[in-house]
Amino acid sequence: MNMNKINSVNSNLFFDTKLDFTYFKYIKFCQALIDSGLKILTLKDYLSMNELPEKFAIIRHDIDDESDLAYAMKMAEAEYELGFKTTYYFRSNEKVFNVDYIKRISGFGHEIGYHYEVLGEADGDFEEAIKLFESNLDKFRKICEIKTIAQHGGPLKNGLNVISFSNVLEIIMQTLRGQRIFDNWESKELWKRYDFKTYGIIGEPYLSLNFDEIMYLSDTNRSWVDTRYRIKDKIQSRRAIGVYNIKCTEDIIQELKSGRLRKVHILIHPSNWKDNFSDWTKWLLLQQIRTIGKRVLIIFWKAKLNS
Numbered sequence: 001m002n003m004n005k006i007n008s009v010n011s012n013l014f015f016d017t018k019l020d021f022t023y024f025k026y027i028k029f030c031q032a033l034i035d036s037g038l039k040i041l042t043l044k045d046y047l048s049m050n051e052l053p054e055k056f057a058i059i060r061h062d063i064d065d066e067s068d069l070a071y072a073m074k075m076a077e078a079e080y081e082l083g084f085k086t087t088y089y090f091r092s093n094e095k096v097f098n099v100d101y102i103k104r105i106s107g108f109g110h111e112i113g114y115h116y117e118v119l120g121e122a123d124g125d126f127e128e129a130i131k132l133f134e135s136n137l138d139k140f141r142k143i144c145e146i147k148t149i150a151q152h153g154g155p156l157k158n159g160l161n162v163i164s165f166s167n168v169l170e171i172i173m174q175t176l177r178g179q180r181i182f183d184n185w186e187s188k189e190l191w192k193r194y195d196f197k198t199y200g201i202i203g204e205p206y207l208s209l210n211f212d213e214i215m216y217l218s219d220t221n222r223s224w225v226d227t228r229y230r231i232k233d234k235i236q237s238r239r240a241i242g243v244y245n246i247k248c249t250e251d252i253i254q255e256l257k258s259g260r261l262r263k264v265h266i267l268i269h270p271s272n273w274k275d276n277f278s279d280w281t282k283w284l285l286l287q288q289i290r291t292i293g294k295r296v297l298i299i300f301w302k303a304k305l306n307s
């Protein structure tokens with residue numbers, strides 16, 4: 001096995017061993033996952049299997065912005081070298097929809113899916129949204145097979161995301177220009193009126209997985225537990241995180257070792273797992289800005305609902 005990619009992680013001891021959400025930690029988590037004997041599945045695998053394995057992990061990556069691309073490539077190659085396949089959901093905006101990356105990640109054998117947000121893009125117009133969905137799906141299918149889709153849950157549209165300080169400036173500028181930058185739609189609502197099966201799609205994690213049976217874990221906001229500022233990707237599940245006492249990635253590794261985790265869906269945003277200390281710290285600073293922004297947004301929406 002060629003371990004080049006796997007070993008090419010930052011070798012700073014403090015960074016590697018003391019901090020969470022580092023690329024090093026992700027590889028350690030992957031190794032624990034393999035050792036646990038859980039069958040690692042893509043969403044397409046899970047939905048098309050006649051008989052499901054007794055214990056499994058569905059690993060899903062959401063490619064939300066351009067900062068995810070390079071990390072996604074690195075993870076895709078490492079996962080390939082480690083011998084398993086996962087699903088990579090790409091948004092369709094020009095910053096993320098990168099033909100070369102999609103081709104190369106798919107070339108490692110991973111599943112590619114469409115991370116859609118059409119209801120927000122169409123400002124809640126269902127007819128317009130389904131047309132957008134169809135044309136974006138065609139765009140993907142010119143490159144590779146698409147069998148599953150996953151709703152994007154971020155609160156900003158126009159491909160905006162708080163990933164750099166120049167992005168924060170862009171958000172402020174667009175707001176000042178009076179542009180509508182917030183997406184307060186749940187695009188999966190589209191499937192109350194239309195059927196994704198018509199488009200050759202076999203499933204959507206938020207609609208096709210039973211989270212009463214499958215544990216939902218997500219690294220959103222570089223935290224496994226903090227769901228306070230998650231706006232759309234909250235999962236009401238009886239298999240609440242508290243049952244497992246998971247606070248950090250090391251806790252998940254321990255749960256995997258103990259054999260208690262048996263059926264799990266894990267959402268990984270590639271750029272949350274930094275491979276150097278300066279990017280790791282910069283992320284923390286931007287996260288503070290994001291948290292304040294989301295807090296303001298929640299207050300704004302609550303006020304709107306009560307008015």
Ligand SMILES: [Zn+2]
Pocket residue numbers: 062063064115151152153154
């Ligand atoms: Zn997303």
